Each structure stands twice: as structure tokens, then as C-alpha cells.
Amino acid sequence: MYGGGYIFDEPNRVQQREEQLHDDPEKLAAFEMRIANGEKIEPGDWMPAEYRRQLIRLIEQHAHSEIIGALPEGTWITRAPGFKRKLALIAKVQDEIGHGQLLYNAAETLGKSREAMINDLLSGKSKYSNVFNYPAETWADVTVIGFLIDAAAIVNQVANAKGSYGPYCRALDRICYEESFHLKQGHDAFIELATGTPDQKAMLQDALNRWWQPIMHFFGPPDKASSHSEKLMQWKVKMASNDDMRNQFLDAYVPKIQELGLTLPDPLLKKNEETGRWEYSDPDWDLFFEVIKGNGPCNKERLDVRKWAEEHGRWIRKALMKPGTFERQALPVA
Amino acid sequence: MNDSLDPRVNRLTLNKTDDPFKVEEGENWNVFEVFHQEKRGAHHEHVGCVHAPDAGLALVFAKEQYGRRKKCVNLWVVRSADILAFNQEDEDMFANNLEKTYRDASGFKVMEKINKFKAKAK
Amino acid sequence: MLVDQLLKELITKMGDDELIIGHRNSEWTGLGPVMEEDIAFSSMAQDKIGHAWALYRILHEELGGENPDQFAFMRSEKDFKCCHLTEMPIGSYDFSLMRHFLFDHAEAVRYNSLLQSSFTPLQLLARKVRGELKYHTLHADAWIIQLCKAGEESYLKMQEALNNCFQLACGIFEPGPNDAMLAAENIYPGEEVLYEQWIEHISPVLTKAALDLPERKQPVFGGRSGKHTKHLQPLLNEMGEVFRLNPEAIW
Numbered sequence: 001m002y003g004g005g006y007i008f009d010e011p012n013r014v015q016q017r018e019e020q021l022h023d024d025p026e027k028l029a030a031f032e033m034r035i036a037n038g039e040k041i042e043p044g045d046w047m048p049a050e051y052r053r054q055l056i057r058l059i060e061q062h063a064h065s066e067i068i069g070a071l072p073e074g075t076w077i078t079r080a081p082g083f084k085r086k087l088a089l090i091a092k093v094q095d096e097i098g099h100g101q102l103l104y105n106a107a108e109t110l111g112k113s114r115e116a117m118i119n120d121l122l123s124g125k126s127k128y129s130n131v132f133n134y135p136a137e138t139w140a141d142v143t144v145i146g147f148l149i150d151a152a153a154i155v156n157q158v159a160n161a162k163g164s165y166g167p168y169c170r171a172l173d174r175i176c177y178e179e180s181f182h183l184k185q186g187h188d189a190f191i192e193l194a195t196g197t198p199d200q201k202a203m204l205q206d207a208l209n210r211w212w213q214p215i216m217h218f219f220g221p222p223d224k225a226s227s228h229s230e231k232l233m234q235w236k237v238k239m240a241s242n243d244d245m246r247n248q249f250l251d252a253y254v255p256k257i258q259e260l261g262l263t264l265p266d267p268l269l270k271k272n273e274e275t276g277r278w279e280y281s282d283p284d285w286d287l288f289f290e291v292i293k294g295n296g297p298c299n300k301e302r303l304d305v306r307k308w309a310e311e312h313g314r315w316i317r318k319a320l321m322k323p324g325t326f327e328r329q330a331l332p333v334a
Numbered sequence: 335m336n337d338s339l340d341p342r343v344n345r346l347t348l349n350k351t352d353d354p355f356k357v358e359e360g361e362n363w364n365v366f367e368v369f370h371q372e373k374r375g376a377h378h379e380h381v382g383c384v385h386a387p388d389a390g391l392a393l394v395f396a397k398e399q400y401g402r403r404k405k406c407v408n409l410w411v412v413r414s415a416d417i418l419a420f421n422q423e424d425e426d427m428f429a430n431n432l433e434k435t436y437r438d439a440s441g442f443k444v445m446e447k448i449n450k451f452k453a454k455a456k
Numbered sequence: 457m458l459v460d461q462l463l464k465e466l467i468t469k470m471g472d473d474e475l476i477i478g479h480r481n482s483e484w485t486g487l488g489p490v491m492e493e494d495i496a497f498s499s500m501a502q503d504k505i506g507h508a509w510a511l512y513r514i515l516h517e518e519l520g521g522e523n524p525d526q527f528a529f530m531r532s533e534k535d536f537k538c539c540h541l542t543e544m545p546i547g548s549y550d551f552s553l554m555r556h557f558l559f560d561h562a563e564a565v566r567y568n569s570l571l572q573s574s575f576t577p578l579q580l581l582a583r584k585v586r587g588e589l590k591y592h593t594l595h596a597d598a599w600i601i602q603l604c605k606a607g608e609e610s611y612l613k614m615q616e617a618l619n620n621c622f623q624l625a626c627g628i629f630e631p632g633p634n635d636a637m638l639a640a641e642n643i644y645p646g647e648e649v650l651y652e653q654w655i656e657h658i659s660p661v662l663t664k665a666a667l668d669l670p671e672r673k674q675p676v677f678g679g680r681s682g683k684h685t686k687h688l689q690p691l692l693n694e695m696g697e698v699f700r701l702n703p704e705a706i707w
Contacts, residue, residue, distance in 0.1 A: 042422065044419070044421055044422060045422040046422070046423075067486070067491070070485070070486035071340070071486060074340060074342065074485060074486045074487075075338075075339050075340035075342075075343075076698075077342065077482055077483070077485060077486075078341055078342060078479065078482070078483060078691075078694050078695060079341075079694055079695065079697045079698050080698065081529065081698040081699035081701075081707035082525045082529065082699060082707050083505065083508075083509045083524060083525060083528065085707055086482075086505060087502055087505055087506065087509075090482045090485055090498060090501060090502050090505075091498075091502060093485050093486055093498075094485055094494075094495055094498040094499065094502075096486070097485070097486060097488075097491055097494045097495055097498070098399055098491075098495050100491060101384075101399060101491040101492060101495065102382060104491070105365075105382060105383050108365070113359060113362070114362045114385065115357045115358065115359050115360070115361055115362050116359075118357050118362075119356050119357055122354070122355055122356075122357075123354055135339050136339065137339060139698045139707070170382075171382070174381075174382075178403070189707070192706055192707060193707075196705055196706060196707075197702060197705050199701070199702065200702070200705060200707075300350075301336075301338055301343070304348045304349070304350055305343055305346070305348065305487070307348075307349060307355050308346050308347075308348050308349065308487070309486075309487045309488065309489070310355060310357055311349065311355055312489070312548065312549065313488065313489025313490055313549065314357075314361070314489075315609060315610060315613070316489040316490070316493075316549060316603070316610070317357075317361040317362065317363070317489060317490055318358075318361060319603060319606035319607045319609065319610035320363065320387035320391075320602060320603070320606050321360055321361065321363065321387070322606060322607065323387040323388050323602055323605065323606055324388070324602075324605050324606070325605070325606065325607070326604070326605050326606055326607045326608060326610075326611060327605070327666075328604075328611060328666040341694050342483050342487070345483075345545060345546075346487075362490060363490075384492050385490065385491075385492060386492065387602065387606075388602075390598055390602075391598055391599075391602060394496065394594065394595050394598050395492035395493065395495070395496055397496070397591060398492075398495045398496040398499045399492060399495050399496075402495075402499055
């Protein structure tokens with residue numbers, strides 16, 4: 001699962017000029033022609049330095065979002081009610097780790113090691129989707145995440161799967177297939193609460209109210225035109241605008257929420273039938289940027305837990321850097 | 335005890351200091367490519383890779399990462415470093431393949447000749 | 457019927473072992489030492505919970521037991537018959553790996569014996585899970601041997617984990633008062649036979665890993681009669697927290 005819209009590096013002007021000087025214009029033209037023709041770029045191929053840098057950043061953030069995304073839902077692994085929900089939740093969180101694994105592999109083909117990416121996550125240098133910095137307070141939160149955050153992630157990932165970088169697209173094909181299971185099981189658990197006892201329904205409505213703003217933040221800040229972003233669109237790194245994806249999500253899922261008799265905490269939310277666009281209250285973007293900076297309710301815990309996992313797994317990873325090299329000395333025979 | 339909503343996390347002893355923790359290069363071991371066989375008799379197809387200390391554990395890991403869903407009867411693993419491939423620039427070596435119709439059934443118009451022969455015989 | 461009662465006892469302790477160790481091992485999901493292992497260990501935890509579910513279904517469908525969800529999520533501590541090994545917190549990964557190695561070989565030996573069981577549902581289940589258990593023991597063996605051959609630090613950790621786990625693991629084979637009757641009915645061979653087979657299975661792996669098998673001094677018994685460690689009650693409270701909000705509701 002992933003989101004946060006597209007947040008790309010604004011390239012340092014001097015660096016960019018340097019790189020452009022190094023990007024052979026003939027090769028660049030051939031590269032852009034390939035992409036325009038719908039061909040995929042593969043790891044060993046020539047590519048502009050800026051393309052490589054932005055892709056690493058994009059795929060790495062996506063990978064981090066998967067392994068950090070495993071934590072809010074993991075909160076309920078030991079408490080999921082009933083065998084079916086228990087197994088489905090473990091399997092789902094496991095899939096998130098699996099997606100992280102696939103995505104780190106894809107990013108590694110661009111020349112950054114998995115170790116370096118993990119270090120940048122732990123140090124805060126590299127970001128992950130903001131939505132995972134919010135707490136999963138009740139069981140109903142798990143169903144909201146499983147249904148709506150996964151649905152939003154699918155909108156994003158289906159768009160990205162049509163991008164230009166082969167390894168990323170192949171990873172996304174597999175991920176989208178598994179996400180369809182997540183969405184289905186999330187929707188199923190969501191419906192069960194929505195149509196259950198009054199307490200269950202109240203629990204769900206409360207979770208929905210709390211998650212609505214993070215969901216509106218999910219696709220990232222509103223689009224602003226920049227030549228930088230046009231280049232990324234041309235190179236098929238950025239596949240759709242944040243606002244378009246948000247609109248697509250609202251179009252598909254607001255009716256699915258409302259048909260269950262649930263409400264959304266935004267009085268201005270409605271579709272403008274003339275323009276086909278959804279209108280809504282502006283979600284608090286200052287808060288969004290505060291959370292990105294590390295000041296959300298769970299940023300610290302998420303990274304501390306990730307650090308714990310890396311720290312406590314270290315002896316195993318280090319031991320096996322030299323597998324098969326140790327022989328126990330025979331015990332002295334008296 | 336940590337102040338988390340996750341009881342699992344509350345059982346961990348988290349290091350809450352801001353001390354940096356760095357994973358060393360090589361700690362995630364080597365990369366192995368994984369090939370998946372869907373049914374007996376089918377080709378093994380490349381599906382991705384795993385990080386593992388050796389081929390034995392690579393196979394153990396591949397089984398769950400690439401064989402836990404859908405049909406699978408066997409897997410191969412091979413060190414990525416052992417794979418040799420052509421460069422993209424060398425793609426032109428294959429460029430004339432389709433022109434060499436003498437290698438292809440479509441290059442031989444048997445029916446045309448038979449029909450011509452039959453028409454002549456009438 | 458007496459045999460039914462004996463079967464219920466056998467299946468309950470088997471299912472409880474599987475549920476509790478599966479629950480424990482699932483706590484590692486998302487926190488494992490490396491992503492690939494995280495995924496593998498999680499799958500096996502799911503398998504264990506799946507086995508518990510299958511066993512409780514046999515109780516429910518064949519032996520008049522409760523609905524599996526009610527049975528798993530509502531029972532009180534004293535009615536659980538799991539052994540103490542399964543109840544222990546996950547500790548560090550060496551402990552969890554060693555527990556997995558010892559438990560999964562015991563489980564494999566047990567299901568292997570059930571392939572000949574006169575009680576058909578158990579025989580069918582044993583056939584069904586055979587492949588899964590093959591992977592579980594393959595995974596456990598690979599890790600134990602690898603870590604013991606990788607360096608002194610990891611070797612010593614594994615020996616210590618074995619020392620810590622072994623008496624607890626012997627508790628898997630706590631003999632029951634009716635083992636002889638179950639054996640006479642050809643349902644399963646009884647705990648002592650399984651214990652011997654288990655030692656036979658783990659010994660070659662331990663030899664390869666150069667680990668010393670501790671002496672069987674004080675096997676930790678009690679779980680089969682409903683006496684548990686202090687860790688089980690909090691685990692059950694946690695596991696049932698949502699379910700118990702409304703046990704009649706559908707979640």
C-alpha cells in the first residue's frame with residue numbers, strides 16, 4: 001500500500017545543469033523516443049541522471065511505506081476477532097513486507113543498495129507515506145485502513161504500473177494483484193461493522209471520522225504546474241496528477257461508503273456534476289507538512305520500532321555474512 | 335513499557351534515543367534471482383529476487399516470497415551476479431531476425447505452388 | 457462415548473498448542489530480522505493457526521464441540537491445554553527459532569503418526585498438512601545449521617537457546633492418563649513413543665550443528681491439565697479483546 005502522492009526532489013539548479021551537460025543529447029533523444037513509443041527502460045539501459053535519481057526516490061519511498069505501513073495494522077494482529085480475521089490480517093501485513101521486499105529490489109536495480117535505503121529511512125532522510133503516522137486506535141481503524149487506504153493505494157499503484165521503468169512496473173503488477181485481496185478483505189470487514197450492531201457501526205463511524213483527513217492528504221498536495229513536473233510526466237515517472245487521483249478515488253469510493261449509511265465529516269464534500277470534479281473542504285495542508293517533517297502522532301514510534309527490528313536482527317544478518325565458516329572446536333576429552 | 339497502542343510494541347525494549355543506527359553494506363547478503371514453475375513440464379519463469387546468505391536459504395526464502403500464492407510446483411534460484419546479459423545497445427544484433435524468412439514457415443509458399451500446378455494441369 | 461472424550465482431549469491439546477504458538481510467532485510479522493525471513497516466519501505462523509482452526513473444526517463437526525471461534529476466543533485459561541513452551545513470550549529471535557525447531561519437529565512426528573490413525577478426520581488432516589510441515593522443518597533445520605556454522609557468537613546463542621527451550625519442549629510430550637487407551641484404539645501411539653521419535657528426528661540436525669542436547673532432567677509439565685505459566689492469561693485477554701466486546705456479533 002502506498003500514497004502520499006508524488007513528492008519529488010526539486011533538483012538543485014547547479015547540479016541539474018551539470019548533469020544536463022553530461023547527458024549526451026543523442027542518447028537523451030533516443031531515450032525519450034523509447035518512452036514516447038511505450039517501451040520500458042531496463043536496469044542496464046542508458047538513462048538521464050535525473051531520471052535515475054527521481055525513480056530511486058519514488059520507489060524507495062514506496063518501499064518504505066510498505067514496511068512502515070505494516071505497523072499501524074500490525075497493532076491489531078494479536079487482537080483480530082475470530083480465525084478468519086486473524087489469518088487475513090496476518091497475511092495482509094505479511095504482504096506489505098513482501099511488497100517492500102519487491103520494491104527495494106526494483107530500486108536496487110538503479111544502483112542504491114537495500115542497506116543504504118534502510119539507513120536513509122532510519123535516519124529520516126528518506127520519507128514514507130504520511131498516512132502511516134496516524135494511530136490505529138480501534139479494530140474499526142483496521143477495516144478503514146484495509147478498505148480505504150488500500151483502495152487509495154490501488155489508484156496510485158495502477159497509475160504507476162503504466163510507467164516507464166520495467167522493474168518497477170513488474171513489481172507493481174504483482175503488488176496490484178495482491179492489493180485486490182487486501183481491498184476485498186478490507187471491504188468485507190468494513191461492511192461487517194457497518195451492517196452490524198449499533199456499537200460496531202458507531203465504532204466504524206468514529207474511525208472513519210478520524211481517518212478522513214489523512215485519506216484526503218493521501219494523494220499529496222494540490223497540483224501546481226512546474227516545468228520540472230512536466231519532464232517527469234514526459235518520462236513516465238509521474239503518471240497522474242495528485243488531484244486527478246484524488247478525484248478518481250472519491251468518485252469510486254464515496255458512494256461505497258455512503259451506501260452503507262455512513263457519513264463523511266466534510267459538509268462541503270459533493271460532486272459537481274457539471275465539471276465531474278469533487279469539491280471538498282481544503283484539508284489542513286500545514287498539518288500535512290508538519291507530519292512530513294516528523295511531527296505527526298506516530299512518526300517517532302514508527303521509526304523506533306523499525307530501528308528495533310534492524311538492531312535486533314543484526315546479529316543474525318552479520319553472522320550469515322560469512323556462512324559456513326565456523327567449526328566448533330572439539331571438546332577436550334578428559 | 336512503551337506507550338504504544340500496539341501490545342506487541344509495548345513488549346519490546348525500544349531504544350528511544352536519537353542514536354543513529356546504521357546497517358552495514360553487505361548485511362542484507364547477496365541477491366539471488368528466482369524462477370517459478372507453475373506446473374510440471376512448464377518453463378521456469380523469472381519472477382523476482384531474494385536476498386540470502388547462500389543458495390540454500392535463498393530457496394527457503396523464495397518458497398514463501400514467490401510461492402505462497404497461486405500454483406507453483408518448483409522454484410530455481412541463481413546468484414544474480416552469475417547472470418550474463420547483452421547491453422541494450424546490442425539490441426541491433428537481433429534487428430534483422432524478422433527479415434530472415436528462410437528460417438520461418440511463412441517463408442515457404444507451398445500452397446501457392448500446388449495451386450498453380452493444379453491450375454496448370456486442368 | 458468414552459473414545460469421543462479421549463479424542464476431544466487429544467485434539468484440544470493439539471489445537472491449543474498450534475493456536476498459542478501460531479499466535480506468538482505471528483507477533484514477529486513486520487518485526488523480523490530481514491524481510492525475506494519475516495515473510496517466511498509469518499507464513500508458518502499462519503499455518504499453525506490454520507491447523508488449530510482445522511482441529512477445532514473437527515471437534516465442532518465430529519465431536520459435538522463448540523463453534524471454533526467461540527472455543528478459541530472465549531475459553532477460560534484453565535480450559536486451555538497447551539504446553540508451557542508455546543506460551544512463552546517471543547523473546548529474542550534465537551529463542552523463537554529454537555522453539556520453532558523443537559516444536560515443529562514434534563508436530564511433524566505427531567502428524568506423521570496420525571497418517572495411520574483409526575480416526576479418519578485426523579488421518580485426513582495429517583495428510584493435508586504433511587507438505588506444510590515438511591517446509592516448516594526444512595526452514596527450521598536450515599536456520600539452526602546455518603547459525604551454528606556462521607560464527608562463535610551465533611553458535612553460542614543457539615546453544616543457550618536450546619538449553620533454555622529443551623525442558624519446556626519435553627513438556628510437549630507430557631504423558632496423558634489415557635495414552636494407552638488411545639494407542640489401543642489405534643488413534644495415536646501415545647506421548648512416550650512420539651518423544652522417542654522426536655529425539656530421533658532432531659538429533660541428526662543437532663549433530664550437524666554441533667549442538668549438545670541437554671539431559672532430560674525436569675520436563676516442564678502442567679499445561680495438559682490446565683496449569684499454565686503467568687504468560688497465558690494476558691495472551692488470552694489480548695487475543696479475545698475485540699471478540700469479547702460482543703461474542704454474538706459477527707466481526
